[in-house]
Amino acid sequence: MSTTLRKALIIAAIIIVALAIIIWFILQPQKSEYDEAQLMGTDPVIAEKRPETFPSIGIQDPIGWKDGETPTAAEGLTVTRFAEGLDHPRSILVLENGDVLVAETNSPPREAGGITDRIAGMLMSKAGAGVPSANRIKLLRDTDGDGVADSATVLLDGLNSPFGMVVRDGRLIVANTDAVLSFPFTPGDTSIPKGEEWQLMALSGGGNHWARNIALSPDGNSLFVSVGSASNIGENGMDAEEGRAQIREYNFTTQQERRYAEGLRNPMGLAFEPNSGELWTTVNERDMLGPDGPLDYLTNVPIGANYGWPWIYWRFTFDDRVEAPMPQYLQQYTRWPEYSLGAHVAPLGLVFANDGALGPDYASGAFVARHGSWNRVPPAGYDVIFVPFDERGNPLEDTPAKTVLSGFLTADKEETHGRPTWLAWDRNDLLVSDDTAGIIWRVTGAGSAASAGEEAETPAE
Incomplete structure (x- = not known):
């Protein structure tokens, strides 16, 4: 080998090593400067922006639950398995006869448009969220009233990434990722015929944030629909965000819909607070500004409310990454969220207290399922x-x-048994779906029928 070639190879090796070191430093995750308690509550720390080229990746490998293993319940509560062996169970609806509907669902197929999309797909696969969507609703039934589902049938399939479900006036209303559909249904039915559904609303599909949740108003006259943004901060242009980052309202009497609230990057849980009657939601805020923010939140949603996305977050903080011009009125009307749930915790399911069903410590307030971070160190x-x-x-x-x-x-926070996703009341017990583990958990209090061994009413056959 000539001296010139040898020198060239040495220089090339040095360049490769230097580039590897630079890339290694770039990819090192930023670590949080605050603990979770400081980032939660009605007056949380709003951390300084720490813009990232790559997110502070902290994906935990899903390992599932062994036989006999369960999550840890708070003192005075008990957790057991209600159903298992499910295919990515997400939202849950408990019917008046005790049957439980669960949407086995996931994101629709996405085209990887660039390196960012490919990295996102890789990360979601690592987190256990990369499985194809089963696109169906399964009916679970506890025929002997022992608190465990012993019957599982497919109620409805062939859907398009279904999520939210409600029952109204002999119809099961289901939110697909691109439309809200209404099917004939009576509690007790174990299948729904095809071809008799109608569409209530068309929804914007594609992009990120595919799940569409729905909730009935207390009087049953309106349907509220959450529609997340197509992007992180409108980077694909605001035309792509038409009808998104909103909660929309459908009026059953007029059969008209309207924008109810906006500026919500990805609203998920929807529930009405029993004392005030107000609509509340859980919101997943934006990424790539560091491991300590912006903060995900729980908030009430008055009609016409705007929470600032993509230009503003937490009322006073501007996101200067956004290229689209900001509406002149926005700074004046952007609202401060009611309660911070922490940074990048991905809050999903939301229910309010059920007359203290789990005990006096849970008499008034909101239960929230925090799905867990993928871009925070520590998780x-x-x-x-x-x-x-x-x-x-x-x-x-x-x-x-x-x-x-x-x-x-797990204790070292390197792995996760599962990820809590959705919440629903089953009489006095709280059901919790665990999508990556394929399980629905039942949380009972000391005075509940299940924990006391009392025989519950058997659902209709």
Whole structure:
């Protein structure tokens, strides 16, 4: 080998090593500067922006639950398996006869348009969220009233990434990723015939944030629909965000829909607070500004409310990455969220207290399933928490949230048994779906029928 060639190879090797070192430093995740308690509550720390070229990746490998293993329930509560062997169970609806509907669903197929999309797909696969969508709703039935589903049938299939479900006036209403559909249905039915459905609303599909949740108003006259943004901060242009980052309202009497609230990057849980009657939601905020923010939140949603996305977050902080011009009125009308749930915790399921069904510590407030972070070091979420409210329907100030269900992360926080996703009341018990583990958990209090061994009413055959 000539001296010139040898020198060239040495120089090339040095360049490769230098590039590898530079890339290694670039890919090193930023670590959080605050603990979770500082980033939660009615007056949280709003951390300085720490823009990222690559997110602070902290994906935990899903390892499932062994026989006999369960999450850890708070003192006075018990957790058991209601159903298992499900295919990515997400949203849950408990019917008046005790049957439980669960959407086995996931994101529709996406085209990987660039390196960012490919990295996102890789990360979601690593987190256990990359499986194809089963696109069906399964009916679970506990025929002997022992608190465990012993019957599972496919109620409806051939859907398009279904999520939210409600029952109204002899119809099962299902939110696909691109439309809200209405099917003939009576509780007790074990199948739904094809071809008799109609479409209530068309929804914007594609892009990120595919799941569409729905909730009926207390009087049953309106349907509220959450539609997440197509992107992180409108980077594909605001035309692609038409009809998105919103909660929309459908009026059954007029058969008309309208924009109810906006500026919500990805609203998921929808529930009405029993004392105030207000609509509340859980919101997943934007990424790539560091491991400590922006903060995901729980908030009420008055009609016409705007929470600032993509230009503003947490009322006073501007996101200067957004290229689209900001509406002149926005700064004046952007609202401060009611309660921070932490940074990148991915809050999904939301239900309000059920007359203290789980005990006096849970008499008034909101239960929230925090699905868990994928871009924070150390990881955050991976639990179910309870946010205490006062008698007027507001989160209590200076009162920390209570952990209801934990233990989804392993002790070293390198792996996760599962990820809590959705919440629903089954009489006095709280059902929690665990999508990556394929399980629905039942949380009972000391006074519930299941924990006391009392025989519950058997659902209609």
